[in-house]
Amino acid sequence: xxxxxxxxxxxxxxxxxxxxxxxxxxxxxxxxxxxxxxxxxxxxxxxxxxxxxxxxxxxxxxxxxxxxxxxxxxxxxxxxxxxxxxxxxxxxxxxxxxxxxxxxxxxxxxxxxxxxxxxxxxxxxxxxxxxxxxxxxxxxxxxxxxxxxxxxxxxxxxxxxxxxxxxxxxxxxxxxxxxxxxxxxxxxxxxxxxxxxxxxxxxxxxxxxxxxxxxxxxxxxxxxxxxxxxxxxxxxxxxxxxxxxxxxxxxxxxxxxxxxxxxxxxxxxxxxxxxxxxxxxxxxxxxxxxxxxxxxxxxxxxxxxxxxxxxxxxxxxxxxxxxxxxxxxxxxxxxxxxxxxxxxxxxxxxxxxxxxxxxxxxxxxxxxxxxxxxxxxxxxxxxxxxxxxxxxxxxxxxxxxxxxxxxxxxxxxxxxxxxxxxxxxxxxxxxxxxxxxxxxxxxxxxxxxxxxxxxxxxxxxxxxxxxxxxxxx
Ligand code: GLU
Numbered sequence: 149x150x151x152x153x154x155x156x157x158x159x160x161x162x163x164x165x166x167x168x169x170x171x172x173x174x175x176x177x178x179x180x181x182x183x184x185x186x187x188x189x190x191x192x193x194x195x196x197x198x199x200x201x202x203x204x205x206x207x208x209x210x211x212x213x214x215x216x217x218x219x220x221x222x223x224x225x226x227x228x229x230x231x232x233x234x235x236x237x238x239x240x241x242x243x244x245x246x247x248x249x250x251x252x253x254x255x256x257x258x259x260x261x262x263x264x265x266x267x268x269x270x271x272x273x274x275x276x277x278x279x280x281x282x283x284x285x286x287x288x289x290x291x292x293x294x295x296x297x298x299x300x301x302x303x304x305x306x307x308x309x310x311x312x313x314x315x316x317x318x319x320x321x322x323x324x325x326x327x328x329x330x331x332x333x334x335x336x337x338x339x340x341x342x343x344x345x346x347x348x349x350x351x352x353x354x355x356x357x358x359x360x361x362x363x364x365x366x367x368x369x370x371x372x373x374x375x376x377x378x379x380x381x382x383x384x385x386x387x388x389x390x391x392x393x394x395x396x397x398x399x400x401x402x403x404x405x406x407x408x409x410x411x412x413x414x415x416x417x418x419x420x421x422x423x424x425x426x427x428x429x430x431x432x433x434x435x436x437x438x439x440x441x442x443x444x445x446x447x448x449x450x451x452x453x454x455x456x457x458x459x460x461x462x463x464x465x466x467x468x469x470x471x472x473x474x475x476x477x478x479x480x481x482x483x484x485x486x487x488x489x490x491x492x493x494x495x496x497x498x499x500x501x502x503x504x505x506x507x508x509x510x511x512x513x514x515x516x517x518x519x520x521x522x523x524x525x526x527x528x529x530x531x532x533x534x535x536x537x538x539x540x541x542x543x544x545x546x547x548x549x550x551x552x553x554x555x556x557x558x559x560x561x562x563x564x565x566x567x568x569x570x571x572x573x574x575x576x577x578x579x580x581x582x583x584x585x586x587x588x589x590x591x592x593x594x595x596x597x598x599x600x601x602x603x604x605x606x607x608x609x610x611x612x613x614x615x616x617x618x619x620x621x
Pocket of ligand 1: 220222298328508
C-alpha cells in the first residue's frame with residue numbers, strides 16, 4: 149500500500165491488539181507500552197548503479213519491542229516498503245516470538261526496491277551498505293538485533309550481511325549470530341529454508357486433527373484428501389504445498405503474480421515449480437485451467453486456502469466470495485480486519501499468521517543458538533546414540549532370539565543429526581503453540597476468533613515479561 153492513502157497496516161495490527169486486550173487483565177499503560185514501536189531507524193543512502201548513475205535508496209529497520217534481547221525479524225526488498233508497513237511487521241514479530249516461546253523482541257527491516265530491477269552486483273552493494281548503516285547505529289548484532297530473510301530476500305543476501313558485519317567487527321566471537329537464514333557454509337542451520345512452510349503445515353495439521361473444530365466446519369478430521377489452494381510459489385508457498393501434498397492433500401490451485409492455475413483433480417507442486425522455472429510463467433500447466441486474474445484463484449472451490457505472498461490480499465471487496473472453510477495465513481497480514489469480520493461471520497476458520505508462520509523465526513532461533521554455541525547440532529551425541537541403540541538392539545535380539553528387519557534396524561539405530569533435531573524442534577514448537585492458542589480460545593467463551601486468542605496469548609506473555617523485569621511495579 150502506498151503512503152499517501154489513508155490505509156495503515158500498523159493501525160490494523162493495533163486494532164486487532166485492542167480487540168484482544170479487552171480479554172486480558174493488564175492496565176492501560178502496560179498495553180500502550182507493548183503496542184508502541186520502541187525504535188524506528190529510517191535511512192537514505194546513495195548507491196552507484198552499473199550504468200554509473202547514483203540512486204538514493206530508502207530503507208528502514210524498526211525494533212518494535214526490547215522486552216527481550218536481541219530483537220529479531222526479517223528484511224524485505226519490495227517496491228511497496230514504507231515505514232507504516234515495517235512497523236506493523238515488526239509488531240507482528242514480537243507477538244509471534246512470544247506465542248512460540250522464542251526469547252526475542254520483534255523487529256523488521258525493509259528496503260524500498262523491486263529486486264527484479266537490479267543486477268546481482270547492485271543488490272550486493274545495496275545490502276552491504278544497508279548493513280553498514282545498521283552497524284553505525286548499533287541496529288544489528290547477535291545481542292542487539294538479528295535480521296533474517298523475508299519477502300524478496302534469501303540466503304544470498306544474508307551471506308552478504310554476515311560478511312559485511314564480521315568485516316566491520318573483527319574478532320567478535322559470536323559475529324556469525326548477527327543474522328539468520330544464512331547458507332550452511334556461512335553458519336546457517338539445516339532446515340531453515342523449508343522452516344516457514346513446514347511450520348504452516350504442522351499448525352494447520354494440528355487444527356485439522358481436532359474432531360470438534362472439523363465437525364463444526366463440516367469437514368472430516370485430518371489432512372488426507374483435503375483440497376488446498378496456495379497463493380504464492382515462493383519459499384513459503386512452495387514448501388507448504390509440498391508438505392500438504394506429501395500428507396495426502398490435493399493441491400487444486402496455485403496462484404502467482406502473473407496468473408493462476410486450477411485443476412480439481414490436483415497438481416504436483418514440484419512439477420508446477422519446474423514448469424514455471426522453464427517457461428517463466430505458472431500459466432499453461434498441462435491439465436490445468438488458466439486463471440488470468442491471479443486474485444480470482446483465492447475465490448475458487450477448496451477446503452484450505454494458504455495465502456503465502458503479501459498482505460491485504462483478502463479484503464472487504466473479495467472476502468464474501470472466499471469459499472475455503474479454513475484459511476491458513478502463511479504470509480504476514482494477508483487478511484484485513486474488515487475481511488476478518490466478514491469471514492468470521494461466515495464461519496470461515498482463520499488460522500492467524502502470528503503463530504502459523506512462526507516456523508521461520510523458530511528455526512532462526514535454532515540457528516542463532518548454533519552460532520553462539522559454535523557447534524553443529526548432533527555433533528556430540530549422534531555417534532554415541534547410534535552405538536548405544538545398536539547395543540540395545542543386539543541385546544534384544546539375543547534375548548528374544550528374533551531379528552528386526554534391516555529397514556527397522558536403520559530407523560532404530562539412527563542417531564540425532566542436525567536436520568532431524570531441527571525438524572522435530574519445529575514440530576514440537578508448532579504443535580504446542582497451536583494447542584495453547586486453541587485452548588485459550590476455547591476457555592474464554594467470549595473470544596470471537598483464533599486471531600484474538602493468539603493476541604491474548606501474546607499480550608499475556610509480553611506483559612508478564614515486562615512485569616517480571618520490574619518495569620511496571
Ligand atoms: N521473515 C520471517 C518472519 O516474518 C522470519 C524472521 C526471522 O527468522 O527472524 O517471520
